[in-house]
Amino acid sequence: MLKRKMLKRTKITFIKKIAFIIAQVMIVASLISACSGGGQPLVSIGAASESNGEPAETSENLPEAAAEDSGLDATPFNVENGAVVRFLHIYPEHADAIAKSIEIIERDYPLTVEVSVTPWNEVTKTIQTASASGEMYDTFFQWNSQVPGYDQSGLLLDLTPYFEADPTWEPNFLNEECLTQYANLDGKIMGIPLRGTGVFIIYNKTMFDENGWTIPGTEEELAELCEKIIADTDEKITPIMAPGKPNGFQMESARAKIFDHIVYMAGEIENPLRLTDRMIDWQGLYAKSGEIMKDWYQRDFFGKNPFGLEREEGQTVFFTGTASMLLCNNNELIALRDMNEETGNYELGSFMWPAPKDCDETLFTSAGFGDGWGAWAGSKYPNAAAAFLRGMSSSEVMTIWANQERCVVAASGIVYADSLQQSFADQFARSGKYRVVPDYNTGNLGTNRSQVFVDYMTDDTMTADEFERQINELTRKAIEDAEE
Template structure:
């Protein structure tokens, strides 16, 4: 009887273990009982850009029989946290969206990203676009598009008010005053997620301190994040806030839901500082507004070391392969398709994206004009929140939002970032 019970219990345990093993092998999405394989892809693209990603996935599946791709579009703001949790929990997607820079480097240092140097042809990409995902001579991501951040404005509104594109910051302030006197919000800004306000801080800092300011602070060679240029940047932000150059409650407005864009479309605001994705978003949101949409580069500031030919920009998306992927080689092939010339061509001509892939032809004159701005730029300042290590980037974003909210002095903000930089970078 005792032996019988042991035999029965052994069968039960065997069944449970077997069941758990089978459950584990299918729950991670990489293997199926019928021999097919599934890859997971996380990205944050929307509109025509999302369509280009989906089309690339469809081509990949057609060329790889028995392979399915589970595409998960994440919301922009919570995405970084979700991926960090997935990475830390050992359940990352096979392929994921990043921006390169310090944020990706943290995952690389933790051994969570595959070196795809041997999987991609580096000659296919623009060097400036490839470099944010290169660490210690190895490549951990392939780029699809590049971004620049101009000042977008309502051309028709400017013409009616007799306004012209400014060449200096003083001229920009005159535009702010004119718009305000006509009950129009000068700059539409939804800064709940903090990064939209960072554009102002980066531009002001560069215009005062010049192209080498950030590199010196980041590399701990020369000026720091508490340099006078950063203090002045904070002062200019607060000057605009005190002039009421932004919408009421802007620090609590949600960018992802389109609150800042809607003010521009409704002609309640005259300008917005956003990336070149604004063109594709406008075509998706309100295509009829495109004919009113113009752009100019953030102007120079008298006495500053920066130039109006120095631009803020970045590389996005960059696609990488998780080290824990059970199908790394297939995942790398998916990355190649996602960043192929065909995908880049589609993205450029449907979403207004500047290609990170060489030899793309722009059918869209507007996109070609934006691309030429990048080509003529003398310097590109990459996005702070993507270039800096995450813990330092968060301090930068928090203090910048506080500057806009007038709850912190420029000196306090600069000092707090510098103290964190000493802790993280040295």
């Protein structure tokens, strides 16, 4: 009896040991596989990726067929056999347009698209992680401000050879400026624009008509109108709703509008240092724009708490009829329309931020085609990735984004059914002349500047000169960082 018991215990101990050893082996094996996987090195532009033992086709292997005009909107790029293009975007709200775009691209090119989506504020991290792990997306969303940084890291596929091989591609874009300002580095095209973003003032026309308010023609008239609105409504109506969260958001956009005109009047608008965002001594111009904004802010032209409101909250305030104007970007158009139908049913109008009376041109410099796509230099299927981007900029796809998603797209020959949208598009068409296009990796310079702006606006002890000094200092450091 005792012997049997002991034998049983020995068996159990033995089974336990075996199970434990198996578990250990599994853990060690999984650790080894986890550490060895994902270590695929990145390849530089034009280099071959040999991760699967086959040399990758590069832009240098572009087929002659690509140069031929097939008569179709989508010109074949001799896409690699069995190409699977991994695509990362940030537009869950445009999922339908993405699906339709991919359907068209897969119809026109022999490739398959695998879609991934990430929140807009996570996209840089997503790309960085994917890139560092060697599992980068073949095509991905990028803002134009990120292009120099990505290029510096060897991330971007040079699309220039594809544009040269397919002369029908470039005319697809609205104008040369929108393409070159998006991602042209030293004559190389490192990405393609999708849509434009610019700040406008949308106003409650119903409210304006009822109160006899008129659209201001100059910046001074805008200030007078704000004063009048506050006086007429006993401070119950916020003249301009400019949500300032996060990092100043539209409040900073308003300052930028004021600043652009100041710079123009000072004759510095075409200063090459300004156009490349390398100005590190504004000689009081930046301070002046800050002073005007602070004055307007302290006179409650933007309400009591603009820095506490995010975009959606600002929209809500506007549509509940407690603000007469809303500073917003054109891509909010759909949301605004929907909200208008649900809530107030006001008649809406829009106008650009007006120039001061001494300024002979109303500028639209801070708008531009900043949203777009890039392709990965280390892609196993570079031709397919380029073909995908070619497809994304085709008239058929761009029309979907224009009509269905109400975007102002970077494409030529689009006629917008919506008059408001058409007016935005007209502004974009002539917006590029004075646009600032950094020629270095600005990193988080934009965010840092906006934060200093909010510091200045909310800190009574901070002077305008100190504000400008800090802005100059940030720019100097960003340039140094980029050139390090």
